[in-house]
Each structure stands twice: as C-alpha cells, then as structure tokens.
Amino acid sequence: MNLTVITAALQSVFRNPAYMISSILISSFMFFIFVLANNFSTFVTVLGINPSAKILFEIITNGAANILYSAGAVLFSSIIAVSILSGITISMIIYQVRITRSFGGKRNLAGFGGILGGGFASACSACSTTLASIFGVTGGLVIFPLKGLEISLPSIGILVVSMYFISKGIMESGKCKI
Amino acid sequence: MIQPQQIQQARQPIVKFQIPSFTPSRGADSSQINIVEFGDYQCPFCEKFFQETEPQIMQHYVNTGKVKFYFEGIEFVGPDSLTLAQGSWCADEQGKYYEYHDQIYSNQGRENSGWGTPDKVKVLAAGITGLDTQKFNACLDSKKYESRVQELTLFAQKAGVTGTPSSFIGSYKEGYISVTGAQPYDVFKQIIDKQMG
Numbered sequence: 231m232n233l234t235v236i237t238a239a240l241q242s243v244f245r246n247p248a249y250m251i252s253s254i255l256i257s258s259f260m261f262f263i264f265v266l267a268n269n270f271s272t273f274v275t276v277l278g279i280n281p282s283a284k285i286l287f288e289i290i291t292n293g294a295a296n297i298l299y300s301a302g303a304v305l306f307s308s309i310i311a312v313s314i315l316s317g318i319t320i321s322m323i324i325y326q327v328r329i330t331r332s333f334g335g336k337r338n339l340a341g342f343g344g345i346l347g348g349g350f351a352s353a354c355s356a357c358s359t360t361l362a363s364i365f366g367v368t369g370g371l372v373i374f375p376l377k378g379l380e381i382s383l384p385s386i387g388i389l390v391v392s393m394y395f396i397s398k399g400i401m402e403s404g405k406c407k408i
Numbered sequence: 409m410i411q412p413q414q415i416q417q418a419r420q421p422i423v424k425f426q427i428p429s430f431t432p433s434r435g436a437d438s439s440q441i442n443i444v445e446f447g448d449y450q451c452p453f454c455e456k457f458f459q460e461t462e463p464q465i466m467q468h469y470v471n472t473g474k475v476k477f478y479f480e481g482i483e484f485v486g487p488d489s490l491t492l493a494q495g496s497w498c499a500d501e502q503g504k505y506y507e508y509h510d511q512i513y514s515n516q517g518r519e520n521s522g523w524g525t526p527d528k529v530k531v532l533a534a535g536i537t538g539l540d541t542q543k544f545n546a547c548l549d550s551k552k553y554e555s556r557v558q559e560l561t562l563f564a565q566k567a568g569v570t571g572t573p574s575s576f577i578g579s580y581k582e583g584y585i586s587v588t589g590a591q592p593y594d595v596f597k598q599i600i601d602k603q604m605g
Contacts, residue, residue, distance in 0.1 A: 275585060279599060280598050288594055357448060357451035
C-alpha cells in the first residue's frame with residue numbers, strides 16, 4: 231500500500247473546507263449512531279415518556295462512558311478511530327462521486343463493511359444474554375475475550391484499505407469528467 | 409412461578425408478571441411501585457448500576473417509602489454466576505439476602521476469572537456481619553438452590569430480558585416498563601415518576 235497515494239488524495243479532498251466540515255460532522259454522527267444502536271430500547275422508552283434533549287443526551291454520554299468503563303480505553307479509542315475513518319471515507323466517496331462522476335464500485339462498498347463492524351464492536355450498556363444463548367453459557371464472552379476489539383481492529387483495517395482504493399481511484403482519474 | 413406475559417401498549421412494551429413470592433425486597437411494603445432488577449453477579453454493567461444508579465434510587469425512592477426494590481440473580485455469564493446466585497439464597501436463609509448482594513457487588517472481579525468459585529464465595533460471605541458461615545457454607549455445598557436460579561433465568565428470558573442489568577419498573581396490576589443496561593439515574597426517575605402518575 232502506497233501512503234503517498236492516500237496523502238495526495240487526502241490533500242485534494244480536504245483542500246476544500248466543506249469536505250473537512252462534512253468529515254467532522256459524519257464522524258460525530260457515526261459515533262452517535264454506534265452508541266445509540268446499543269441503547270436503542272432505552273432511548274425509545276424515554277422518548278415515549280418525555281422527549282427531553284437533556285435526558286437523551288445523557289443516555290448517549292452514559293452509553294459512551296459504559297464502553298470506556300467496561301471495555302477500556304483501547305476499545306473506546308478504536309471506536310473513535312472507526313468513527314473518524316468512517317467520516318473521512320464517506321467524505322472521500324462524496325468527493326469522488328462529485329468530481330469524477332464515478333462511484334468506484336465494489337471496493338468502495340468494502341468501506342461500509344468496516345463501518346458496520348465498528349458499530350457491532352461498540353459494546354453496549356448491558357451484558358448480552360442473547361450472545362450467551364447463541365454461543366452457549368459462557369460463549370458470548372469467550373467468543374469476544376477482547377470485548378469487541380476483535381471486530382473493531384479489522385474494521386479499522388478494512389476502512390484504511392478502502393481509503394487506499396478510493397485514493398487510488400481519485401488520483402488515477404486525474405481529471406474531471408465532463 | 410407464574411410466567412411473564414408481554415403486552416404491546418402504545419409506545420412501550422408492557423410486561424406483566426408476578427414477582428416470585430420468595431424474593432425479599434428493600435423498601436416499604438406499602439409502596440405501589442416496584443423495581444425488579446435482573447442481574448448476573450459477574451456482569452460488570454450490573455456492578456456499575458450498583459455503584460452509580462442504585463444508591464440514588466435507594467435515596468430518593470426506596471428509603472422514602474415510594475418504591476420497593478427487588479433483585480433477582482440470574483446466571484449466564486459463566487459457571488460461577490450460578491454459584492454466586494445460589495449464594496444469595498443461602499444468605500437469604502439467614503435474612504442476609506441484600507447484605508450478600510452488596511458484599512458481592514462491592515467485591516466483584518473480572519468475568520470468569522475464578523473470583524466466584526464456591527471457595528471464594530465462602531470467603532466473601534464470611535465478611536457479612538452476623539452471617540453464620542458454617543450454615544452458609546453447608547447450604548452452598550448442597551447446591552439446593554441451583555434449580556431456583558435456573559428457573560429465575562428462564563423466567564427473566566420469558567420477561568424479555570436480553571441483557572443485564574434489566575430493570576422492570578411498575579406493578580403487577582399496571583404492568584412493567586423495562587430498562588436495559590446500566591442507564592443513568594435520570595432515566596429511572598422519568599419512568600418511576602410516570603408509573604407513579
């Protein structure tokens with residue numbers, strides 16, 4: 231993998247501040263979605279009783295704190311990394327589609343696999359009985375002794391590889407299609 | 409045990425069940441609202457709930473006589489969960505159910521790391537003031553409450569428990585609203601206040 235290709239593509243994309251802003255917004259949104267997905271039932275219950283922004287915000291911050299509490303700083307950092315890489319990857323795809331008028335095909339879709347993996351790895355606020363019943367009594371936790379890092383690290387890998395191919399696509403096109 | 413019944417009502421699924429009669433409670437008997445927590449003694453999120461949210465619920469609702477609190481120990485994290493939950497019923501024989509609950513969560517170790525084996529549980533239980541350790545140890549060795557814990561685990565699953573801690577807030581008459589996970593106190597406050605009308 232040639233890092234120069236990625237660096238050059240990133241410079242092309244983020245020369246425009248709009249892509250920088252979109253990348254930050256998408257990254258924040260992805261992190262919000264990762265935490266929300268794991269506290270969805272509580273979120274819906276509270277929304278039905280009193281849709282107060284303060285309490286909904288509290289559920290999200292508590293969800294993030296729960297990941298840090300239960301799985302530690304490494305998994306928490308890896309989830310933030312997936313969120314940031316997701317924001318960058320999606321912004322690059324938007325740039326590629328807008329500038330080169332081509333989506334880039336299946337290789338770009340791989341990036342979404344990485345994003346999904348990040349969401350699955352982002353733990354939750356409860357010990358899942360569902361995983362335990364699928365994998366056997368102790369299976370749920372034995373299968374993921376690193377508490378989800380087994381999924382988030384490959385997700386980071388997939389996103390980086392996906393970024394490389396998107397970068398290659400952007401740089402190889404070399405011109406704007408009319 | 410009467411099996412739980414799930415009813416879809418408006419936005420929240422309401423679960424109806426009767427709390428097993430053998431489960432001791434914290435709080436005044438006159439309270440109209442119950443909080444029933446299903447937890448695994450090995451679950452780190454249950455410990456977080458015990459440390460952060462439960463004290464506030466106790467202070468504002470249970471100790472003031474507004475709400476009754478029940479804890480049901482279930483087992484799914486690992487084999488030691490069964491031992492730890494059985495221990496709670498052995499402690500209950502001596503009226504120390506919640507003292508045991510507090511002692512275990514205050515000294516929780518990592519999941520399946522061996523801190524909840526029968527020998528370790530006996531050592532932890534010995535720290536409970538006023539507990540007859542010989543009687544407790546004999547009870548734990550007999551495994552006489554194994555089937556009770558297993559039945560409670562099935563009961564929890566039928567009530568829709570997909571993770572621990574899972575708390576059910578309400579009453580038998582009106583049904584229960586469930587909260588999954590170690591959620592902040594404000595979430596519980598909202599639901600308790602709603603259920604209290």
